[in-house]
Amino acid sequence: MSNGLILAIDQGTTNTKALAFDAEGQVVASAAVSMAVSYPQPGWAEQSATAIWQAVRTVIADVVARVGPDLDALAISNQRETIVVWDSRTGEPIAPAILWQCRRSAPACAAIRAAGHGELIESRTGLGIDPLFPAAKLAWVLDNVSGARDAAAAGHLRAGTIDAWLLWNLTGGEHATDHSNASRTQLFNTEALAWDAELARIFDVPLSLMPRVRPSDSAFGAAAAGVSALAAGTPIHAMIGDSHAALFGHGVREPGTVKATYGTGTSLMTLTSGRIMSRSGLSSTIAWSTSAGVAYALEGNISVSGQAVAFMGSLLGIPDPAAVAALAATVPDSNGVTFVPALVGLGAPYWDPDARGSISGLALGTTPAHLARAAVEAIAFQVADVFSAMEADLGQPLGRLSADGGAARNDMLLQFQADLIDRPVLRGELPEVSAAGAALLAASGLGRNTTRPKGREDQFIPQMSQAARQAALSGWLAGVGRVLQRDQIT
Template sequence: MSTPLVLAIDQGTTNTKALLVTPDGRILQQASVPNHVDYPQSGWAEQSAIALWQGVQAAIAALLAKADGAQVAAIAISNQRESIMVWDAATGEPIGPCVIWQCRRSAPKCEALRAAGHAEIIEQKTGLALDPLFPAAKIAWLIDSLPGARLRAVRGELRAGTVDSWLLWRLTGGKVHATDHSNASRTQLFNTQTLQWDDELLTLFDVPRPLLAPVQASDSEFGQTVDGVTALPAGIPIRAMVGDSHAALFGHGVRQPGTVKATYGTGTSLMTLTPQRVRSGHGLSGTIAWSTSVGVVHALEGNISVSGQAAAFIAQILGVPDVAALSAMAAGDSNGVAFVPALVGMGAPYWRSDARGTITGLSLGTQPGHLARAAIEAIAFQVADVFAAMQQDLGFPLAELRADGGASQNSVLMQFQADLIDRPVSASTAPEVSALGAAALAFEGMGITTGSAAPGARFAPHMAPDIRARHLDGWSAAIRQTLTQ
């Protein structure tokens, strides 16, 4: 009998990837398609929902062309989270853009809710701080931006969903509208204690209930493919859907509290499992890691809005071609320069949507290499802030950090990260941990035992305590200046 294969779709902000994965976590073939992000005005960020779907179609076609004759047993989806779209239930056509997680266009709505005193109840029910990062207020913007759309939403003629729901709808030819607990828990409309869409939250955010999808376990059989929509044949089950950060935690093999996962991408998400549902007192999000037939698993998460993108931004400012070139020109230290990349506000643990990026510590001795180094250090400093907040919330020390994503292959960054948090950092050799995690969920949902992402280079902390303290004090001063400007 041939080895069963899962086709894992990893739909991210920057790229859409398709991979053929074996139960032991080997990637037999993969394909990738780049995605485009539009910034139509300051603070806004969006993508074309149709282009995202076309990217999935192209990635699947390219993958199957490389793996001629491969028999796909199931599909697994990991997806960029907090990005939302609304589409016509009859035609499947989007009524507007996919408003992505980085977008701040819903900031006025969030501020109005805060001014009216609703932030506390929202965080109590969802575990999420009231912030434009989350989709709830974006849904109202989408249906109010098109004449007649709100009435159509109330009548059940429209559907809203995160990217997982959109892809499921398309793969099943419009037959299935569903999501999983991990994605639902990021919408700010889902009560993570009752595990239901919450009527009070729907009212506060002006979201009609008929828009929303039923919520299922992450390893459910969500539906089956139909003919003609992709290069896949009909009848292949979609056997797992999970947010990309959650999928990465699963892919790292984390099943018990005590270890933190950090995915270094456009932004960075840190996540750690918790023994039960936890409400953060230190600027983090209580969330659902994943769900299976056994039950729901809870976690703490810290979302950093701009991390890898911070290095890309400084590379552009300095006129170097890419982040690799920036890393090559980085000096051995930043010479007192600090870069706080609040380019779309600040996420965890500060949650200041009004913050803007700052560069401090400039002097006549500052060279481009110092600024390049400051950009790389900014990624590690932000992660260290969230790591510290997690330990404060949990009340016990965390043992290690497991890293994945493109920047995790930067040994200078990983060593500095280990030094700042004073814990070992393991950088996975598998560059596609989110896809592997989603595939593992699908396999396990089918009763097939899986492996986890292979550990890669391990970085042990070796920075002297006084030097570490000096670095952290300098970063804290830069943060204070950013938040008071």
């Protein structure tokens, strides 16, 4: 007999989590496994696709051991823009999962841009040409793994984002994805809602590899017997990219609110009244889709945010990012130090894959605490850049920012964030918003209530004077300008 629970998988870059939600949307059990990332060459980032699947099996088993195997549904929220290619005959990946942070496809992206394809690609996908997106990474795998193109031509290969890889393994062979994940591949026409043959030709990727695309709250398949601790037949009833899931989990259903997920990188997303193209360095994307239709959004992707604090910690000899944040809180400001964490290039709204990070404003009075403070502030400055770009695209002010993610637990960061954007910043009681959003979508697919339970909410109100705000932003923009100018010179 079913226990009325929905199990949500949140498969992220640094952690894989499973959370069981009851009918009221409360978490009754959870488990987590940390994930390793490999950097085999400068600018490259990858993970073992097999390790990702094994981590999902582990957290499912941990939760099922506590709540039982007879769940109403499984929902998947996943790291986006990471691509996996596998052999359909063996189910084995033919290469590591190439992560969203990986820049190995930068030369191919530059060549596609130089060939004049940028306008067409952006008009059909809403995405500017950048190594962040999977299409060029997929072509790289086909070109650099021995026999891959022949295997693809013979119909033996499958490719997809992490949701599709997990679905294949959970079900024993279902190959599908949802609109939110498909919209991030740069092979999907977000107006026609279909894989695009011309985009496939430009990137030199056969569309036969790609999964079927379905609404985010679909019944994607059922758990196969023996592949996990789930009872055979458990429906997989929602799949959605993690940033999109967080927006849904925050309860955002209309334009006017921005969601920021402060993770390894940061994604800001806001719903739009329809499909619009950005003029300010943002991406147009599909937020989610249900039987009611497709919801569109604007998004800004920041490549390095929370990771900036960990990186600064490594330079200071402090391995714990929380200790770096605590050190930052011991000083009232950065004492003029600006850290631009362009460690894998700059994402939105600048989109410069060749930019490299800088620390400026050093003086004899600079202390490790000032460097730590500059790293924390860099997160908020990058978010403020994207928030401003969103307001420019929409032509009107946004009311507030809703925060989630690991770094959002830092009160100092969120207060500084509210000061920079001059808007309230809200942080909900439930930290695992992406998992909650996926579970709510599964509840929608099951015909249940999809209202997120109300809990305690922390609110950070702007306190900084206009003059101080402008001075802080001017200093940051000058630092970004130096990074961009140096890239142009070199």
